[in-house]
Amino acid sequence: MSTQELLQTRKDLLTIGDLSREEILQILDTAKPFKDLFTRSVKKVPTLRGKTVLNLFYEPSTRTRTSFEIAAKRLSADVTNFAVSTSSVVKGESILDTIDTLQAMQVDYMIVRHSVSGVPEYIARHTHAAVVNAGDGHHAHPTQAMLDAFTFREVYSEMTGKRIVVAGDILHSRVARSVFEVMHILGVEVATFGPATLVPETIPSYVKILRSFDEVLEFDPHVLYLLRLQLERQKANFFPSMREYHKLYGVTTERFKILRERGTWIMHPGPVNRGVELVDDVMTYSRTLINQQVENGIATRMAILYHLTPEEQKRLPLPEEIRA
Numbered sequence: 001m002s003t004q005e006l007l008q009t010r011k012d013l014l015t016i017g018d019l020s021r022e023e024i025l026q027i028l029d030t031a032k033p034f035k036d037l038f039t040r041s042v043k044k045v046p047t048l049r050g051k052t053v054l055n056l057f058y059e060p061s062t063r064t065r066t067s068f069e070i071a072a073k074r075l076s077a078d079v080t081n082f083a084v085s086t087s088s089v090v091k092g093e094s095i096l097d098t099i100d101t102l103q104a105m106q107v108d109y110m111i112v113r114h115s116v117s118g119v120p121e122y123i124a125r126h127t128h129a130a131v132v133n134a135g136d137g138h139h140a141h142p143t144q145a146m147l148d149a150f151t152f153r154e155v156y157s158e159m160t161g162k163r164i165v166v167a168g169d170i171l172h173s174r175v176a177r178s179v180f181e182v183m184h185i186l187g188v189e190v191a192t193f194g195p196a197t198l199v200p201e202t203i204p205s206y207v208k209i210l211r212s213f214d215e216v217l218e219f220d221p222h223v224l225y226l227l228r229l230q231l232e233r234q235k236a237n238f239f240p241s242m243r244e245y246h247k248l249y250g251v252t253t254e255r256f257k258i259l260r261e262r263g264t265w266i267m268h269p270g271p272v273n274r275g276v277e278l279v280d281d282v283m284t285y286s287r288t289l290i291n292q293q294v295e296n297g298i299a300t301r302m303a304i305l306y307h308l309t310p311e312e313q314k315r316l317p318l319p320e321e322i323r324a
């Protein structure tokens with residue numbers, strides 16, 4: 001079976017591990033012409049005309065939800081944002097009953113974010129719609145990792161042999177897990193840096209653990225990928241204070257000077273905690289790719305939607321009176 005055929009038969013994107021290296025490269029290659037569209041006065045293509053994309057976010061989001069909405073609209077799909085807080089979910093309707101209801105409305109794509117790991121997979125098993133995991137618990141955020149890989153490849157067209165350090169709160173980060181996977185598959189050397197209490201023992205064996213900023217400098221990453229401290233997910237004190245965290249693990253003014261001299265690229269999935277994982281000056285540094293990551297999120301998600309194929313849905317027959 002050719003790569004193209006494989007791509008056409010994939011219904012869902014739940015983790016990076018679902019994708020072969022060839023599929024990842026093909027999605028990244030497809031995202032490029034989609035990004036080129038953004039400089040035109042008409043930024044739309046008719047690829048998903050007549051299809052419906054539903055954003056089903058049980059957790060807050062700025063970037064991912066908006067990015068999927070714009071991506072779907074640029075593919076000419078109809079988009080509905082399901083507002084959990086004003087839905088029957090607050091009356092206790094179960095996930096399965098919610099999905100059955102939405103399925104009856106013949107939705108073609110469901111973009112799902114949930115605080116519990118595995119919910120997008122559960123939904124995918126119960127719907128004909130193509131399901132994209134937009135972040136589940138601590139587990140995975142595959143579309144973030146794909147847009148990060150696209151951004152990395154814009155800077156380094158050959159990724160093999162390059163080095164990345166993913167720094168910060170690894171324990172609570174679904175982004176870290178997906179970024180480790182995609183970078184490793186694409187041949188990037190991966191290391192991590194953070195408080196021992198926030199670097200789980202279960203990280204993949206290919207990830208090198210760095211214990212000090214001096215070790216980060218010795219590893220000499222091409223990209224330093226900073227993560228937000230996920231205070232809303234932390235049930236215990238993992239370090240004495242924010243100030244302490246910034247001093248030991250953040251990009252301080254002194255560390256930023258060294259990174260800038262070396263020309264190290266900075267990435268961050270957002271939202272950023274200024275003064276914690278980085279100082280303000282990093283935000284305006286010419287090699288900070290945060291806004292480029294956001295822009296690339298749209299093109300990458302367009303490519304992902306394009307490559308997924310919902311199962312054919314069973315259409316109910318038209319009522320007699322309108323059939324004639």
Ligand code: CP
Pocket residue numbers: 060061062063064065135144269270271
């Ligand atoms: N990077 C990311 O997932 O951001 P949001 O939470 O704003 O979607």
